[in-house]
Amino acid sequence: LEKYKIAVIPGDGIGTEVIAEGVKVLEKIAHIDGSFAFSFDYFPWGCEYYCKTGKVMDDDGLERLSKFDAIYLGAVGAPNVPDHISLRDLLIKIRQGFDQYVNLRPVKLLAGAPCPIKNINREDINMVVIRENSEGEYAGAGDWLYKGKEQEVVLQTSVFSRKGTERIIRYAYELARHENKTITSISKGNALNYSMVFWDEVFSEVGKEYPDVKQYTYLVDAAAMFFVKDPARFQVVVTSNLFGDILTDLGAAIAGGMGLAAGANINPEKKYPSMFEPIHGSAPDIAGKGIANPMASIWSAAQMLEFFGKKEWSNKIIRAIEKVLTEKTVLTADFGGKASTKAVGEEIIRQLSLLC
Amino acid sequence: LEKYKIAVIPGDGIGTEVIAEGVKVLEKIAHIDGSFAFSFDYFPWGCEYYCKTGKVMDDDGLERLSKFDAIYLGAVGAPNVPDHISLRDLLIKIRQGFDQYVNLRPVKLLAGAPCPIKNINREDINMVVIRENSEGEYAGAGDWLYKGKEQEVVLQTSVFSRKGTERIIRYAYELARHENKTITSISKGNALNYSMVFWDEVFSEVGKEYPDVKQYTYLVDAAAMFFVKDPARFQVVVTSNLFGDILTDLGAAIAGGMGLAAGANINPEKKYPSMFEPIHGSAPDIAGKGIANPMASIWSAAQMLEFFGKKEWSNKIIRAIEKVLTEKTVLTADFGGKASTKAVGEEIIRQLSLLC
Ligand SMILES: CC(C)[C@H](C(=O)O)[C@@H](O)C(=O)O
């Protein structure tokens, strides 16, 4: 029996609610399959923890997490804790501390998912965004000078290393080659005269090793426009940390909403655990009501299974979600339904069983 | 007779084609009105000029432009000149050199304009984006270390000064108050732990002076999503240079396309000339064919008239554009028509005359 040790960080708000459903799905699959099993260890970190202890995550947090095969995270953030504390000290700390330099986010319009854009065929929205996840604009470097004075000035420095830039671009090229897809690099060299000129250079340099992969480049502003106007242009997308952040939320908007947006933070070398988390936040406005959509977190669990080499199970989960979306009888409020988080979780499990 | 001295920089590609129509509209209006007149001086700067002279703009360019009441610019950029040269040495140089710190871009769905989003009422898309235009991510500060070595690292530093941040936010508050609208600040404090935390502080600080203005804040990723999902949330939007760049292209996408996206680069103190330019680029793919849509550049000319205190004329131009859009008989290819740039320009002038 293969054993996978999962660290669960439900986090805040709806994070706890949606993660519970994802865990049930994983357990169900292990049960049906029989050849592997999960153990789940829970970590109470997040904003509530911060209010009690003054820390969002324990000081030895990374060390403790390093023992696990994967991290499954709900969402972090609460109105009473500044975001730059709760997020940087937990989410971003794990991403960077564990060198999860690949943030892989599917932007795919599932069967049955609503699309807000006119004249779109389902196949037109089917990309994977590979977001740099360890440095760039999120390096956290900067300075705040002359605080409170007239000449006050604040600096925020993006850091793009050769290593960091090359490896993410290479990862995307490999994926594009492997899946026989085009690659599109999204940057902003016409204005960001150091970082993005460098990014563009690396993209074209590495690209020479992949003459078989069709290569495109877009400015981030134009890309944002085309995500709406003509998303079929994009297949494998590779971009910086900040641009990936913006574009994947936009991607979520065109591909059915935040309730369906999954994400994986991967350390491809498996030197450290990877982390799977829906893109959505803790949604304080609906937290505690049991009405959040668990599909994104369940899809993230599917990404975890794929990462463990269980692609068939990953596909089955996605098909089960599509079934639930298509039948439309058990949906949460974001999709116009009245079902609870739990009910949707159960319905996905029921559909999963039917597929087996 | 009031006299306005306009410096015209048609630039590259379709820039020259669309600017010609805007100039005709301005001349027509001066002619009908009779109380003011324009003089137009042309500057051949841009990529062609660069290929001949090694400069995108003459060294004394800013000095020469400083004598004018306004600058009217088409578009800059050509495939054979690196964008970070052509843009930084002309467009960005003028914006920053003339302290045009307000980039004002309407995102408004005109009557007759196509909207790619389902279930949108025309009134739902009616915002003004106030983009910081003089510093921030576009400061151009950075470094490129260990070039070609394994430890190569590239830094790009955003610079947010107290003065620069306060004045743009104040401008937006004044506009919101004056037009009785809500204000929304778009930032990213949860990840950009210096610059955007500062931005958020200034927004809330200055906001104390405007208790009568309803104030909202969005993270840039969430904002991108809501531009598609629920644009009616936004009225006056204030944001940084880079975020404004991305969001206004996205804004163009939801409000009828780049063919309709106008912009003004304003130095509110009128110490330096302001610059009016459509948001779209030089579009090398359709350049020289005479089929580009001149509506964006004509709308930018309307912004110039408003800046000169001729709001009625500005409104009339927009109404004339709406007429052409609604009648649908003379439209360029981007709107499914077969008309030339010139024909659309002439039709707008014809509709203008009918309105007088
Ligand atoms: C919460 C925030 C720090 C995070 C990010 O910006 O990366 C989120 O928006 C995301 O996309 O995962």
Ligand SMILES: CC(C)[C@H](C(=O)O)[C@@H](O)C(=O)O
């Ligand atoms: C051409 C480019 C430098 C410019 C910008 O990024 O500001 C353009 O995209 C714009 O929005 O005016």
